[in-house]
Amino acid sequence: MTINEKQDELIEDFELFDDQLDKTQYIIDLGKKLAPIPEEYKTDENLIRGCQSKVWLHSEMRGDVVHFEADSEPTAQISKGLVSLLIKILSDEKPEAVANADLYFIDKIGMSSIITSRRAGGLASMIARMKEFAQRATEKVS
Amino acid sequence: MCVLFQYNNVNVGYFNMSLTIDGNYSPLIFHKVLDIQKIRQDFPILNEVINGKPLVYFDNAATTQKPLPVLNALTRYYEHYNANIHRGIHYLAEKATSAFEASRHKIQTFMNAQHVEEIIFTYGTTDGINLVSQSYGRTFLKAGDEIIISTMEHHSNIVPWQMLCEEKGCVLRVIPINDEGELLMDEYEKMLSEKTKFVSVVHVSNALGTINPVAEIIEKAHAVGAKVLIDGAQASSHIDIDVQALDCDFYVFSLHKLYGPTGMGALYGKKEILNAMPPYRGGGEMIKEVTFAKTTYSDLPYKFEAGTPNIADVVAAYTAVEYVETLGKKRIASYEHELLVYGTDALKTIEGLRLVGTAKEKVSVISFVMDGIHPQDVGVILDQQGIAVRTGHHCTQPLMQRLGIPGTSRASFAVYNTKEEIDKLVVGLERVKKMLS
Numbered sequence: 001m002t003i004n005e006k007q008d009e010l011i012e013d014f015e016l017f018d019d020q021l022d023k024t025q026y027i028i029d030l031g032k033k034l035a036p037i038p039e040e041y042k043t044d045e046n047l048i049r050g051c052q053s054k055v056w057l058h059s060e061m062r063g064d065v066v067h068f069e070a071d072s073e074p075t076a077q078i079s080k081g082l083v084s085l086l087i088k089i090l091s092d093e094k095p096e097a098v099a100n101a102d103l104y105f106i107d108k109i110g111m112s113s114i115i116t117s118r119r120a121g122g123l124a125s126m127i128a129r130m131k132e133f134a135q136r137a138t139e140k141v142s
Numbered sequence: 143m144c145v146l147f148q149y150n151n152v153n154v155g156y157f158n159m160s161l162t163i164d165g166n167y168s169p170l171i172f173h174k175v176l177d178i179q180k181i182r183q184d185f186p187i188l189n190e191v192i193n194g195k196p197l198v199y200f201d202n203a204a205t206t207q208k209p210l211p212v213l214n215a216l217t218r219y220y221e222h223y224n225a226n227i228h229r230g231i232h233y234l235a236e237k238a239t240s241a242f243e244a245s246r247h248k249i250q251t252f253m254n255a256q257h258v259e260e261i262i263f264t265y266g267t268t269d270g271i272n273l274v275s276q277s278y279g280r281t282f283l284k285a286g287d288e289i290i291i292s293t294m295e296h297h298s299n300i301v302p303w304q305m306l307c308e309e310k311g312c313v314l315r316v317i318p319i320n321d322e323g324e325l326l327m328d329e330y331e332k333m334l335s336e337k338t339k340f341v342s343v344v345h346v347s348n349a350l351g352t353i354n355p356v357a358e359i360i361e362k363a364h365a366v367g368a369k370v371l372i373d374g375a376q377a378s379s380h381i382d383i384d385v386q387a388l389d390c391d392f393y394v395f396s397l398h399k400l401y402g403p404t405g406m407g408a409l410y411g412k413k414e415i416l417n418a419m420p421p422y423r424g425g426g427e428m429i430k431e432v433t434f435a436k437t438t439y440s441d442l443p444y445k446f447e448a449g450t451p452n453i454a455d456v457v458a459a460y461t462a463v464e465y466v467e468t469l470g471k472k473r474i475a476s477y478e479h480e481l482l483v484y485g486t487d488a489l490k491t492i493e494g495l496r497l498v499g500t501a502k503e504k505v506s507v508i509s510f511v512m513d514g515i516h517p518q519d520v521g522v523i524l525d526q527q528g529i530a531v532r533t534g535h536h537c538t539q540p541l542m543q544r545l546g547i548p549g550t551s552r553a554s555f556a557v558y559n560t561k562e563e564i565d566k567l568v569v570g571l572e573r574v575k576k577m578l579s
């Protein structure tokens with residue numbers, strides 16, 4: 001599936017709920033299923049600054065795709081859920097696709113305030129970090 | 143006998159005259175004559191519907207909402223007498239200038255300053271502190287001089303002093319607090335010495351609501367010859383400010399936390415000190431005469447007001463202060479105190495919730511943390527129920543470090559809030575717990 005196909009599928013899932021609180025509950029439940037990342041990935045270098053809650057992101061190339069693993073501090077359950085969505089959408093995709101991804105699902109699932117506002121300590125910095133890694137990977141290839 | 147207060151054709155409430163006739167001035171019952179439902183009608187934004195739910199606005203410590211008279215003052219200015227001030231001789235310029243200067247007089251009486259030229263218009267609290275640290279600090283402080291602030295300062299009252307210390311080699315010292323969020327005054331006294339040259343402390347903590355004993359702080363600082371700045375950002379809407387009684391050297395606040403417009407604030411400074419300070423920014427308005435060889439500067443207050451000021455917002459500030467005066471600060475404070483007590487008791491019933499900041503003297507700010515729940519999640523889920531609170535470190539990271547927490551959730555009340563809204567907050571928080579369990 002392409003990044004956009006994955007986004008569309010996700011948007012459809014969320015359309016089952018009319019109430020924003022139910023959508024949030026769904027995100028929280030998804031976060032609970034996020035596989036924990038190995039302790040050795042929780043380094044200072046992998047810590048994303050600028051989020052209100054602590055988030056660690058590990059990025060690596062696996063063959064010709066970028067692979068991401070991430071986790072947030074345990075109490076930040078909404079962040080954890082959103083982190084799991086970002087991983088689902090962007091991990092194991094070609095670097096160009098990640099670097100140029102238009103993440104329209106964020107707005108569609110009603111989460112733009114928490115994800116995109118940098119000042120409120122949203123997950124914008126995590127997305128930026130993922131795209132940067134992918135961008136650098138494309139530069140290395142070419 | 144009830145007298146309806148009309149204010150720019152807006153009803154702000156009823157004043158029960160029988161209270162005065164009875165000679166009963168107790169502030170504790172004064173608020174009973176504030177008609178909160180009428181006051182709410184002055185704030186159109188309170189009718190907003192957020193996520194399908196009526197807005198409950200509990201982020202007043204960040205900024206208060208603006209009443210219709212203030213909004214009308216802004217439009218009236220732009221519709222009828224927008225002009226640049228102090229320069230033109232035409233009718234509009236004259237009218238704008240006198241409205242602008244009327245605000246200065248209004249704020250002078252609001253703070254009880256002795257002279258009108260002691261009021262400098264700024265962009266806000268942060269701007270006022272920077273003016274003092276850059277102009278006074280760079281001129282009068284030198285290497286080895288000590289500057290005292292407190293653990294509960296907003297970043298606005300930390301960073302400008304750190305910048306000054308870095309440049310001049312001054313030493314920053316910090317008054318510690320107890321676990322309730324009160325300053326340790328004994329420790330403060332021990333810090334004071336002939337090396338102390340400046341003390342800059344917050345009147346009311348934005349993160350905890352603590353009201354600090356600023357009169358005592360000022361007196362003790364003066365005893366060792368230090369100058370004092372009070373950050374009144376959170377105090378101005380809750381507490382009477384009397385700069386002469388306090389005897390502070392500088393006092394700063396922002397109008398946007400006082401039911402007024404954003405981007406506008408005031409700095410009070412004692413005349414003889416302001417006169418001794420050099421200008422901080424250069425440009426139009428602040429000069430007497432410019433030649434390429436030498437420029438001479440205007441007198442107070444203009445020498446600190448370079449460039450075209452924020453005229454519209456200064457003009458509307460008059461109305462904001464008047465609005466607060468009409469309601470009466472004492473009546474506002476006593477009503478807000480009732481909300482604080484009600485809210486504190488209500489939140490205490492929530493299991494797993496811990497109040498952060500339990501000083502004996504507090505304004506209507508309630509900060510709290512919940513077991514195993516991140517403050518950000520509290521904020522998001524409340525927002526989805528139409529309830530606006532602030533979460534995070536509240537621009538007081540060192541305070542959070544001292545308290546050993548990453549941040550809090552904070553509900554802060556203004557005069558238009560109600561107990562029913564606090565009930566909604568309690569229901570909202572129970573929902574937060576349920577969703578995250």
Ligand SMILES: Cc1ncc(COP(=O)(O)O)c(C=O)c1O
Pocket residue numbers: 203204265266267268269296298299344346347348373375376396537
């Ligand atoms: C105690 C305190 N000081 C300073 C400030 C900064 O005010 P402003 O952003 O209006 O300059 C605030 C505002 O949040 C505050 O609460």
